[in-house]
Amino acid sequence: MKLFGSYTSPYVRHCRIVLTQNNDKFEFIPTDYTQSAQQSPTQRVPFLHDGEVQLTDSASILRYLRERHQQPFCDDVADFDLFCLANTALDATVNLFLLERDNITTENSPYLQRQKDRVHSILTELDQRDWPQRETYSDGQLRLACFLSWAQFRERINVADYPRLQQFLLGMNHQPWFANTHPALS
Missing domain, CATH: 3.40.30.10 (Glutaredoxin)
Known part of the structure; x- marks a missing residue:
């Protein structure tokens, strides 16, 4: 493979x-x-x-x-929705990051400002939820953690602005399989 x-x-x-x-x-x-x-x-x-x-x-x-491995991928609609929410925020943030490299910023485009606002809106919504601190995580939770970690690494968001998400990410960072794949280790 x-x-x-x-x-x-x-x-x-x-x-x-x-x-x-x-x-x-x-x-x-x-x-x-x-x-x-x-x-x-x-x-x-x-x-x-x-x-x-x-x-x-x-x-x-x-x-x-x-x-x-006969494992579920987003085993219920709530987890699939979380996966989609995290993916929407991730896609928007990655696009903003890459466009910024070409000097295309939110100041130049109302559409890009809407993308930035979308990310904040999703993070605000997700920060209202309770997040697990365990060793088994769903794919929706893994996608969210990968997004938060990458966005923090690339200085796209300040995760401290979202205290529950910050605690969730801190817990994930204690998992060896998550910590050992951090982008800074490449």
Whole structure:
């Protein structure tokens, strides 16, 4: 099994966590923008090759990895909604981050300001919830933690502005399988 991606990608990190938790043998192949544009129709990472199986999105990769071990992927609608909320915030934040590199900022675009507001709105909503401090986490919770960690690493959010989410992330950082995949370790 080959997982293509970057060490800093939160989408790739989520896949790496599941692979590690399940003790799956895999080869991680560092992949940049040019390589992903040539090797994946989505022109992004992660993508996975496992024999005849070729997947091009982290959600399909996660479902595949879970099914291989008879595990649920977002086993109920509430967890799937959490996964989608975290993914929406993550997608918006990644796009803002990449556009900022090209000097396209929220000051230049009402649409981008709406994306920034969307992230804050989602985080505010999620900060109202109670979060587990345990060793077994759902894929919705893992996606949220990968987003929070990446956004903090890239200085996109101040997680201290969201105290319950900050506590949730602190708890996740104590899990070896989460801490050992932190983007700063690449």
